[in-house]
Amino acid sequence: xxxxxxxxxxxxxxxxxLEKRDVSSLEVTEAFLxxxxxxxxxxxxxxxxxxxxxxLAARAADDQIRNGHYxxxxxxxxxxxKDLFLTKDIRTTAGSKVLSEWxxxxxxxxxxxxxxxGGVLLGKLNQHEFAYGATxxxxxxxxxxxxxxxxxxxxxxxxxxxxxxxxxxxxxxxxTDTGGSTRAPAALCGIVGLKPTYGLISTKGVIPYCWSLDxxxxxxxxxxxxxxxxxxxxxxxxxxxGRPETMLHREQQLSSTNLGKLRIGLPRSFFFERxxxxxxxxxQQVIRACEGSKADLKGVSLPPMDCSRTVSLLVQLPEMLSxxxxxxxxxxxxxxxxxxxxxxxxxxxxxEHYVHAKRMMQLFKKQLNEIFNQVDLLITPTCPIVAPAxxxxxxxxxxxxxxxxxxxxxxxxxxxxxxxxxxxxxCGLHSTGLPMGVQIVGRHFEENTLLGAAYSLERxxxxxxxxxxxxxxxxxxxxxxxxxxxxxERSRPAA
Amino acid sequence: MQRKRxxxxxxxxxxxxSEFPTHLWSDQEIEEIISPQYGLxxxxxxxxxxxxxxxxxxxxxxxxxxxxxxxxx
Numbered sequence: 001x002x003x004x005x006x007x008x009x010x011x012x013x014x015x016x017x018l019e020k021r022d023v024s025s026l027e028v029t030e031a032f033l034x035x036x037x038x039x040x041x042x043x044x045x046x047x048x049x050x051x052x053x054x055x056l057a058a059r060a061a062d063d064q065i066r067n068g069h070y071x072x073x074x075x076x077x078x079x080x081x082k083d084l085f086l087t088k089d090i091r092t093t094a095g096s097k098v099l100s101e102w103x104x105x106x107x108x109x110x111x112x113x114x115x116x117x118g119g120v121l122l123g124k125l126n127q128h129e130f131a132y133g134a135t136x137x138x139x140x141x142x143x144x145x146x147x148x149x150x151x152x153x154x155x156x157x158x159x160x161x162x163x164x165x166x167x168x169x170x171x172x173x174x175x176t177d178t179g180g181s182t183r184a185p186a187a188l189c190g191i192v193g194l195k196p197t198y199g200l201i202s203t204k205g206v207i208p209y210c211w212s213l214d215x216x217x218x219x220x221x222x223x224x225x226x227x228x229x230x231x232x233x234x235x236x237x238x239x240x241x242g243r244p245e246t247m248l249h250r251e252q253q254l255s256s257t258n259l260g261k262l263r264i265g266l267p268r269s270f271f272f273e274r275x276x277x278x279x280x281x282x283x284q285q286v287i288r289a290c291e292g293s294k295a296d297l298k299g300v301s302l303p304p305m306d307c308s309r310t311v312s313l314l315v316q317l318p319e320m321l322s323x324x325x326x327x328x329x330x331x332x333x334x335x336x337x338x339x340x341x342x343x344x345x346x347x348x349x350x351x352e353h354y355v356h357a358k359r360m361m362q363l364f365k366k367q368l369n370e371i372f373n374q375v376d377l378l379i380t381p382t383c384p385i386v387a388p389a390x391x392x393x394x395x396x397x398x399x400x401x402x403x404x405x406x407x408x409x410x411x412x413x414x415x416x417x418x419x420x421x422x423x424x425x426x427c428g429l430h431s432t433g434l435p436m437g438v439q440i441v442g443r444h445f446e447e448n449t450l451l452g453a454a455y456s457l458e459r460x461x462x463x464x465x466x467x468x469x470x471x472x473x474x475x476x477x478x479x480x481x482x483x484x485x486x487x488x489e490r491s492r493p494a495a
Numbered sequence: 496m497q498r499k500r501x502x503x504x505x506x507x508x509x510x511x512x513s514e515f516p517t518h519l520w521s522d523q524e525i526e527e528i529i530s531p532q533y534g535l536x537x538x539x540x541x542x543x544x545x546x547x548x549x550x551x552x553x554x555x556x557x558x559x560x561x562x563x564x565x566x567x568x
Contacts, residue, residue, distance in 0.1 A: 360554070
């Protein structure tokens with residue numbers, strides 16, 4: 001049996017070792033820092049590595065655990081966050097020259113909560129500049145190649161977050177999702193990506209892209225890992241609103257969710273059109289797994305989706321421009337050309353059209369809530385394509401050409417308009433060797449049902465072996481110094 | 496009756512920039528709006544075609560949403 005390095009273990013397995021003190025947080029942190037040193041030149045996943053601060057945090061976590069103050073599953077676990085999150089005394093660039101030397105004096109609420117739970121922040125992750133764009137291409141800090149194939153994109157805008165988890169450079173990662181910027185790169189990189197209900201996780205201290213649609217996103221190797229982070233970050237908004245049943249933070253619910261008791265909606269149109277045939281087959285396999293578990297499958301008619309991407313852009317572009325009006329007069333020349341053209345487009349959107357789009361959001365939300373009176377969950381592909389080549393601009397379908405950014409987020413952006421929670425989990429490997437993802441969507445604040453179903457399906461369909469990802473740009477992996485016979489290879493189902 | 500819209504031109508945008516209080520945009524940025532090359536988002540002309548369809552939808556008295564009902568501060 002090949003020993004498995006610490007950096008490939010899912011968060012919860014690391015947590016078990018830390019809790020039993022079989023390994024120290026400092027050992028785990030040093031292992032990740034070595035991997036980052038070795039691989040970041042290939043992946044460009046990190047913009048800033050906070051190695052000294054990480055070591056300090058790890059030592060503090062070890063002291064606390066040694067003294068009997070083990071706080072949570074995240075205690076002593078190394079993580080990283082998108083460079084859109086404010087971090088006290090750590091440079092926060094938003095992937096842009098505009099903020100290239102900015103060092104905030106406070107943490108984003110998410111970072112504060114994770115550090116408060118004993119998390120060890122390894123550093124700040126690459127992204128599309130100011131979270132604009134689903135390709136994740138960044139002219140200042142470099143393109144983030146896909147860990148499964150370095151000639152392909154990791155996807156964005158949270159490109160570094162997805163690549164870091166897929167390549168074993170962080171145990172879990174935090175990103176954002178305004179139109180699919182967590183779920184899409186997670187699908188393209190073969191990991192789990194969760195966009196919780198709008199408002200469930202605080203965006204305080206996150207540099208805004210579009211206030212109306214911005215969500216914090218979570219990346220993990222497994223559904224259980226992602227759920228642990230979600231529970232640590234969730235605000236008790238359900239309780240505050242008199243709905244105590246909606247967020248029962250109980251791990252047991254994950255494994256006790258019975259798919260056979262759930263009604264699962266399959267959209268009759270849009271989500272299964274213009275999709276790579278192999279992705280369709282993989283999603284159908286997931287649907288068959290639901291069927292095999294005696295879930296009640298129903299065809300559902302969702303609101304007309306054809307213009308949903310435009311509704312999203314009508315909101316995104318003016319809000320983005322409005323935020324950046326603080327920098328444009330003095331720093332316009334520091335922005336990337338693609339972002340500037342998006343802001344320029346926002347300049348010409350009429351106020352009536354922006355308001356109409358905001359009203360459409362309300363209509364979509366109402367219509368989708370009505371669908372959720374008939375079903376508990378929806379299943380769709382996450383992306384209609386696998387990771388595109390790095391220089392892709394257009395996806396050619398039989399009947400039309402589609403900008404690659406639109407294609408990547410075609411099935412995800414609608415759920416930012418409605419605020420419903422949605423998760424992408426891997427559902428197999430394409431014949432190109434690239435991962436494919438399936439998206440599951442749930443009711444507002446019913447993350448536990450969503451995560452429970454995703455956990456169950458992950459066990460049916462199987463998470464992906466990360467071997468392929470780890471081989472990219474890493475010949476030394478075979479003699480990895482982190483390899484330790486104490487930690488045997490975990491048994492993962494084949495894709 | 497729906498009016499017939501003529502395709503957007505660079506000249507129209509430049510004229511708006513000169514007469515409205517806007518930020519300053521270069522020729523290159525305006526060109527990208529008319530003939531998008533980056534492949535990131537819908538070109539403006541395609542977006543306006545969608546807008547034509549969207550504003551034809553009668554939203555009755557639905558108010559614009561800020562999703563505050565979902566718990567965001």
